[in-house]
Amino acid sequence: MLEHPNHVLAISTVRSQNAFEIDDCGGPIVCLATFSVERIGDTEARFASTHITFDPHGNSQAPSAHVRCLIYRHSYAIGCRPSLPEDQERHSSRSSANYEELPGTKHLPPLQRHVILAADETLARLGRENGLMVSDRPSHLSQAKREAANRAQAVWLTALGFVRNREERVHLYAAWKAWSALQNASIPF
Numbered sequence: 001m002l003e004h005p006n007h008v009l010a011i012s013t014v015r016s017q018n019a020f021e022i023d024d025c026g027g028p029i030v031c032l033a034t035f036s037v038e039r040i041g042d043t044e045a046r047f048a049s050t051h052i053t054f055d056p057h058g059n060s061q062a063p064s065a066h067v068r069c070l071i072y073r074h075s076y077a078i079g080c081r082p083s084l085p086e087d088q089e090r091h092s093s094r095s096s097a098n099y100e101e102l103p104g105t106k107h108l109p110p111l112q113r114h115v116i117l118a119a120d121e122t123l124a125r126l127g128r129e130n131g132l133m134v135s136d137r138p139s140h141l142s143q144a145k146r147e148a149a150n151r152a153q154a155v156w157l158t159a160l161g162f163v164r165n166r167e168e169r170v171h172l173y174a175a176w177k178a179w180s181a182l183q184n185a186s187i188p189f
Contacts, residue, residue, distance in 0.1 A: 004163050004172055005076040005112075010035040011067060011102055012079070012152035014144045016056045028056045029063040029103065030141070033148035034070055035156050043171045047179040051149040067104030076112045077105040080155045083117035116158055127154035131180065153180075 011034050016027035036048040050070070054062055071077060079101035105113050120136045127134030127150055134154050138144035157176075163169045 003165060004037075004039060004160070004168055005074070006039050007072055007075045008037045008156060008159065009067070009071050009075055009077050010037075010079070010152045010156040010159070011077060011105075012148045012155060013063065013101060013103065014141070014148050017141060028054070028060055030054055030056050031145040031148045032063045032066060032103070033152040034067065035149070035152040036070060037156060037172070037176075039172075042168075043175075045172055045175045047176060049149055049152070049183075053145060064104035067102075068107075071105065071108065074112075075108065076114065077102045077108060078114045078116060078155055078159050080116045080118050080123055080151075080158065083119050083122075114159070116155065118158055123151070123154050123158060126157055127151065130154070130157060131184075 011032070013029050014031035016030050031051075031053045033051045034049065036046075036050075038046045038048075040046055050066070052063075052066060067077075081101055101115050102113050124134045124136045130153075132150035132154055134147055134150050135143060138147060153176075157173075160169055160172060163172070
């Protein structure tokens, strides 16, 4: 990413742990979190976050439908997949990336869908350094669900590191820090 697109949607999915096939991404999506960053002018941005749980026996298309409601034609969708030696080997043997991490984005051009390969420890460390509760490997499904929204923000922070223009990175990061502080303040009106 050379410059931050006008709209980025970071997606974090949590799947039930009932699939054991090597090429299978897991069971049905039981939780989905998104983090939306929309640039407004050169120095302003608007942030939004969603965090939804799904019944593993319910409509399997619900997560994709939710994401489709949040993206525009010009949106960039990003996700993250663990970077392990066996994943690298499988990833390099495929002709295209597996976009199961990005439900509801098939209609976007391939250049607008990105799956970042990063070790769980790296993503968790980046999250924790920025005040987000993100575990290396959640010990149970309910913990993974609780952390999904923070993980989506950590995915965006990872992608922000790829923005070439330092001033743009600084402005977006400062805007995110201010938004985060307001979200954490929980002051009733």
